[in-house]
Amino acid sequence: MSCPEVTAEAVRVLKLISSKTDLNLDLASHDFGGAGIDNHGVPLPDSTLDACKSADAVLLGAVGGPKWGVGPVRPEQGLLKLRKELGLYANIRPANFASESLLAHSPLKPEIAKGTDIIVVRELIGGIYTATYSIPEIERITRVAAQCALAVDPPLAVHSVDKANVLATSRLWRKTVTALMEKEYPQLALDHHLVDSAAMLMVANPRKLNGVLVTENLFGDILSDESSVIPGSLGLLPSASLAGAPDANAIVMGLYEPYVSMLILHSRNKRLTANCPLFPSSIHGSAPDIAGKGFANPIGTILSAAMMLRYSLGKADAAELIERAVEKVLDGADKGGFDFRTRDLGGQRNTSEVGDKVLEVL
Amino acid sequence: MSCPEVTAEAVRVLKLISSKTDLNLDLASHDFGGAGIDNHGVPLPDSTLDACKSADAVLLGAVGGPKWGVGPVRPEQGLLKLRKELGLYANIRPANFASESLLAHSPLKPEIAKGTDIIVVRELIGGIYTATYSIPEIERITRVAAQCALAVDPPLAVHSVDKANVLATSRLWRKTVTALMEKEYPQLALDHHLVDSAAMLMVANPRKLNGVLVTENLFGDILSDESSVIPGSLGLLPSASLAGAPDANAIVMGLYEPYVSMLILHSRNKRLTANCPLFPSSIHGSAPDIAGKGFANPIGTILSAAMMLRYSLGKADAAELIERAVEKVLDGADKGGFDFRTRDLGGQRNTSEVGDKVLEVL
Ligand SMILES: CC(C)[C@H](C(=O)O)[C@@H](O)C(=O)O
Ligand SMILES: CC(C)[C@H](C(=O)O)[C@@H](O)C(=O)O
Numbered sequence: 189m190s191c192p193e194v195t196a197e198a199v200r201v202l203k204l205i206s207s208k209t210d211l212n213l214d215l216a217s218h219d220f221g222g223a224g225i226d227n228h229g230v231p232l233p234d235s236t237l238d239a240c241k242s243a244d245a246v247l248l249g250a251v252g253g254p255k256w257g258v259g260p261v262r263p264e265q266g267l268l269k270l271r272k273e274l275g276l277y278a279n280i281r282p283a284n285f286a287s288e289s290l291l292a293h294s295p296l297k298p299e300i301a302k303g304t305d306i307i308v309v310r311e312l313i314g315g316i317y318t319a320t321y322s323i324p325e326i327e328r329i330t331r332v333a334a335q336c337a338l339a340v341d342p343p344l345a346v347h348s349v350d351k352a353n354v355l356a357t358s359r360l361w362r363k364t365v366t367a368l369m370e371k372e373y374p375q376l377a378l379d380h381h382l383v384d385s386a387a388m389l390m391v392a393n394p395r396k397l398n399g400v401l402v403t404e405n406l407f408g409d410i411l412s413d414e415s416s417v418i419p420g421s422l423g424l425l426p427s428a429s430l431a432g433a434p435d436a437n438a439i440v441m442g443l444y445e446p447y448v449s450m451l452i453l454h455s456r457n458k459r460l461t462a463n464c465p466l467f468p469s470s471i472h473g474s475a476p477d478i479a480g481k482g483f484a485n486p487i488g489t490i491l492s493a494a495m496m497l498r499y500s501l502g503k504a505d506a507a508e509l510i511e512r513a514v515e516k517v518l519d520g521a522d523k524g525g526f527d528f529r530t531r532d533l534g535g536q537r538n539t540s541e542v543g544d545k546v547l548e549v550l
Numbered sequence: 551m552s553c554p555e556v557t558a559e560a561v562r563v564l565k566l567i568s569s570k571t572d573l574n575l576d577l578a579s580h581d582f583g584g585a586g587i588d589n590h591g592v593p594l595p596d597s598t599l600d601a602c603k604s605a606d607a608v609l610l611g612a613v614g615g616p617k618w619g620v621g622p623v624r625p626e627q628g629l630l631k632l633r634k635e636l637g638l639y640a641n642i643r644p645a646n647f648a649s650e651s652l653l654a655h656s657p658l659k660p661e662i663a664k665g666t667d668i669i670v671v672r673e674l675i676g677g678i679y680t681a682t683y684s685i686p687e688i689e690r691i692t693r694v695a696a697q698c699a700l701a702v703d704p705p706l707a708v709h710s711v712d713k714a715n716v717l718a719t720s721r722l723w724r725k726t727v728t729a730l731m732e733k734e735y736p737q738l739a740l741d742h743h744l745v746d747s748a749a750m751l752m753v754a755n756p757r758k759l760n761g762v763l764v765t766e767n768l769f770g771d772i773l774s775d776e777s778s779v780i781p782g783s784l785g786l787l788p789s790a791s792l793a794g795a796p797d798a799n800a801i802v803m804g805l806y807e808p809y810v811s812m813l814i815l816h817s818r819n820k821r822l823t824a825n826c827p828l829f830p831s832s833i834h835g836s837a838p839d840i841a842g843k844g845f846a847n848p849i850g851t852i853l854s855a856a857m858m859l860r861y862s863l864g865k866a867d868a869a870e871l872i873e874r875a876v877e878k879v880l881d882g883a884d885k886g887g888f889d890f891r892t893r894d895l896g897g898q899r900n901t902s903e904v905g906d907k908v909l910e911v912l
Contacts, residue, residue: 264715295754300657353626384775392779413746417754
């Protein structure tokens with residue numbers, strides 16, 4: 189947990205929840221990414237890997253920063269290795285409006301953005317990143333997508349994204365997804381999009397992709413990042429990386445992190461950071477690295493902790509409590525009440541003030 | 551030329567231009583894509599390939615349609631083969647607002663979209679599509695990007711996009727681009743973006759990518775499609791695929807086509823077409839294939855013809871005349887005058903009415 193302040197807020201939330209329920213939390217903090225390099229010379233020290241392996245779940249702070257960006261040992265190598273070692277093949281990244289108040293912050297027109305509700309399910313340890321896919325690898329990620337679609341009533345549609353008109357591996361992907369869905373989930377609606385079309389549609393008419401969007405590693409990397417800016421404010425969205433399909437009756441090992449860590453990772457590209465604040469209304473030429481400054485928004489991490497309760501700790505009720513509390517806090521901005529915007533989002537709040545508010549509502 | 555009506559309008563424009571200048575046009579029409587399959591059994595008949603090889607330039611209508619989508623012989627195979635056979639390694643896709651009146655049609659908020667002016671330069675015959683890159687392949691596409699940047703005064707910034715934190719081929723890309731730019735174009739500004747960051751930024755703050763965005767084949771496929779929806783109306787943007795770097799003093803072989811052909815190609819995915827009109831305000835459950843119905847917008851093709859005059863026929867002045875005429879036509883919508891929107895864009899116009907207007911202004 190190397191982005192101390194946002195993680196600290198999520199931990200406060202988890203502690204409050206455990207004090208009110210039968211949840212017994214045993215929390216430990218370990219060096220990873222940039223902190224791993226500084227203190228152990230590698231982004232994923234053995235002691236951290238061992239601790240993760242024996243844990244029920246991992247909550248990740250930001251893992252990088254411009255400081256470590258250029259060397260041969262890079263923080264993201266730790267992330268790639270951790271995913272592989274823990275078998276975290278299923279990355280779940282929802283992009284939706286936790287509150288309508290966020291419409292004001294979307295780069296899209298409200299009538300285009302409104303109601304966007306896409307769960308990106310990205311295969312996380314194979315694909316173009318390494319080489320290609322085997323049929324079982326495609327089948328298991330398809331099952332994850334199907335389980336996500338079935339988690340709500342009525343079930344969601346499943347959109348599979350590939351580049352089957354050009355790539356052989358995409359043709360295998362499409363064939364395998366289609367066959368498995370017909371055999372095991374005939375009740376679910378399934379369609380196929382080409383990745384370039386999907387990238388267009390995500391901007392032009394994102395509601396058309398509402399439901400579960402399942403895709404391979406590289407396409408998922410691009411499309412989930414693209415989808416994450418629709419709800420307007422980076423740092424407010426959670427993500428989960430799972431070692432199995434989510435299931436109401438089972439518990440899976442998972443790693444949980446907010447989207448904002450991606451931003452910090454990428455800021456290792458100096459020019460990007462220095463010249464390209466992601467949102468015109470934010471950062472305003474301030475220091476590129478927002479971690480450690482006390483003004484990063486903790487909501488993405490708090491929502492990631494909620495996902496952790498749901499998928500890895502069997503506490504769906506507690507997860508919902510947190511999600512509803514966050515929704516109320518975000519709604520406040522709309523109704524002239526509490527403004528959740530931290531300084532990284534162009535607002536005035538500190539990290540802990542937002543955490544305080546979530547705790548208060550809880 | 552298998553989307554007869556939009557191509558017909560571009561041909562009318564070209565004929566008018568040649569009647570007024572010393573340009574001598576020798577035009578011939580050949581079957582390709584769907585028409586190739588119907589009439590010759592293959593998407594790129596030998597006769598068409600031979601004609602293209604001996605031509606100075608190729609103007610492409612739409613190449614596909616749902617009719618040919620599912621068979622083993624697919625229209626896009628013809629496109630991939632044609633690119634390869636003609637050595638068209640440089641795809642140039644500008645995404646900008648030909649007129650401020652288009653801001654009303656953008657899915658992005660006006661304050662986000664306004665002033666977006668990105669020229670995507672996509673490597674078109676190598677990369678993840680086939681295998682990987684050689685250094686000379688990366689160098690020549692970098693030169694194309696640099697020439698595009700130098701074509702205006704002051705020159706544009708060059709943004710190179712890769713996934714160097716994960717892919718070895720991207721690390722070669724970044725190294726090669728950096729070295730070549732330092733050696734041959736030290737006067738140009740260069741920065742690097744990761745593809746996932748670029749996909750975000752394109753939506754969140756596209757002006758930050760203003761200039762020339764150079765990238766490999768697959769990333770370019772995705773990012774250029776994403777960029778093409780920012781100016782709001784598909785079918786209004788041109789593209790060029792070149793066999794060399796554009797140069798004021800030289801002429802290069804090129805293939806020119808509007809973006810809308812992509813849309814028609816992708817419509818072979820039946821569900822996508824039936825259920826997913828790209829723009830909420832357009833198509834409205836009408837027939838999925840817009841080609842051949844007389845209501846596709848010809849502006850993308852007319853602007854493609856202008857690019858052809860500039861890059862392949864050495865007539866930059868004539869190209870500018872056309873571009874200014876189109877701008878005036880598009881401006882009309884703003885000023886309560888002529889509305890350029892054809893039925894595919896949610897308007898009332900037919901293809902030929904828009905062509906008439908461009909000719910009138912010319
Ligand atoms: C840091 C990088 C390796 C990582 C990825 O590409 O998977 C990141 O971009 C992400 O999306 O989690
Ligand atoms: C049809 C297809 C092969 C093509 C591509 O992927 O290059 C298209 O999507 C494009 O962008 O020109």
